[in-house]
Amino acid sequence: MxxxxxxxxxxxxxxxxxxxxxxxxxxxxxxxxxxxxxxxxxxxxxxxxxxxxxxxxxxxxxxxxxxxxxxxxxxxxxxxxxxxxxxxxxxxxxxCPVVLKLQERIRKGYEEIKSQGGQIVIYGKEGHAEVNGLVGQTNNQAIIINHPDDIHKIDFTRPIKLYSQTTQSIDGFKQIVDLISKEITSLDNGPNQFTAIDSICRQVSHRAPHLRKFATQFQVIVFVSGKKSSNGLALFAECKKTNPLSYLISDTDNIEAKWFTDVETVGICGATSTPMWLMEKVAQHLHRNY
Ligand code: SF4
Missing domain, CATH: 3.40.50.11270 (Rossmann fold)
Known part of the structure; x- marks a missing residue:
């Protein structure tokens, strides 16, 4: 193999x-x-x-x-x-310096928009440590949008500045931008200042298209990631899109022999939180056992 x-x-x-x-x-x-x-x-x-x-x-x-x-x-x-x-x-x-810079931008953005009666919106996962840090820059006033259904939390008649948690998907962010823009244009006497600041970290966003391609090059994909990593789950979903025989494991004891029946090529990949030594350990385990 x-x-x-x-x-x-x-x-x-x-x-x-x-x-x-x-x-x-x-x-x-x-x-x-x-x-x-x-x-x-x-x-x-x-x-x-x-x-x-x-x-x-x-x-x-x-x-x-x-x-x-x-x-x-x-x-x-x-x-x-x-x-x-x-x-x-x-x-x-x-x-991370990228997160520090984003915190600073949000802090300044909040000061500006507060004086105009506007709102800071953060596209991110409620309760995630990075999002807690970002919301903290706004005196805990920022509105968190995790899903398109959450946009009802926004008052479209007031100015809006939208930012993103660094690890969110670009497509998801674009969808939220489109939804907010539509809501604003549908208002009769629409205000309004809407600024969307794409603050997604390219360390992560570049990985999705790369992994979609990587996943097509092997019969089976073993994706190594902690089950708590939101970045890991998102990137695993990208692999699964182009290769349904993609499996998520957090360590070698999650590996199942039946995945490798009649299989000749296996690709091992992981999240931004996956150590290289763990992917190497998985490779050695597969070499030894299959
Ligand atoms: S993904 Fe990594 S480099 Fe990018 S902001 Fe998060 S911690 Fe920093």
Whole structure:
């Protein structure tokens, strides 16, 4: 069986930076706290836990006085920085520079539109850490649109600035832009300023067309990703579109022998949160067993 790993899959630079920051700290400190999973991949989280990384949740921040806490690539809302200061916590801020820049744009956008009585809209997943960080820039006033049905939350008679969570799909974003534009033009005395800011990270958006093509080149696709990764689920869906024999696994124990009956070519790929070492482990497992 010929097995090929997609060299374009794996961590984006934002995640690489965060992991490097954690590893650097753990060289000189026995433990380091991290606010939430450093990456949506259990295998990688466990590897770093073995080196001394401890994952904490927001509710535990008050117990972390005088300790170091890492902020992962997704970023955090301003409240987290305040809480850290109140509790004498030293933050190691590994927020991805792309997310930091977006937070800043949204903060400025909010200040502008607030004075015009308008609304900030974020196309993203409610409750996702990055979205929480973005909404925090608007004093928690931003409207979150996760699905086309959610657009009823917007008041179309008032100015609108639309942004996107960095990992959303471009097609989904375009659909929301079209729906909002239609609603505005259907108003009799339509106002209105509507600005759509495409803030999708190209580290992710370029991967979808690439993976659709990659998936056609093999009989079977094994897609490696944590089940909590929204980017992983979206990219897996892209593979499945062009190759129905695509399977999602988080580690080798999810692999089923029946997938490889009479199969000669297998492509292995993954999400932006999938470590290369895990895709290599899957390849070795397939080589050994099939
Ligand atoms: S996907 Fe883009 S924005 Fe998100 S962490 Fe990676 S590089 Fe940063």
């Amino acid at each position: 010929k097995i090929t790993i997609d060299t374009q899959s794996g961590f984006c630079f934002g995640v690489v930076n965060a992991i490097r920051a954690a590893e650097k700290e753990l060289k000189t400190n026995e433990t380091l706290l991290c606010l939430g999973d450093i990456v949506h991949n259990n295998a990688e989280v466990n590897r770093l836990k073995d080196k001394g990384l401890e994952i904490i949740e927001h509710e535990q921040l008050h117990t972390a006085s005088n300790r170091k806490v890492l902020i992962r690539a997704h970023g955090e809302p301003p409240e987290t920085y305040l809480k850290a200061k109140e509790n004498h916590i030293t933050l190691i801020d590994a927020t």
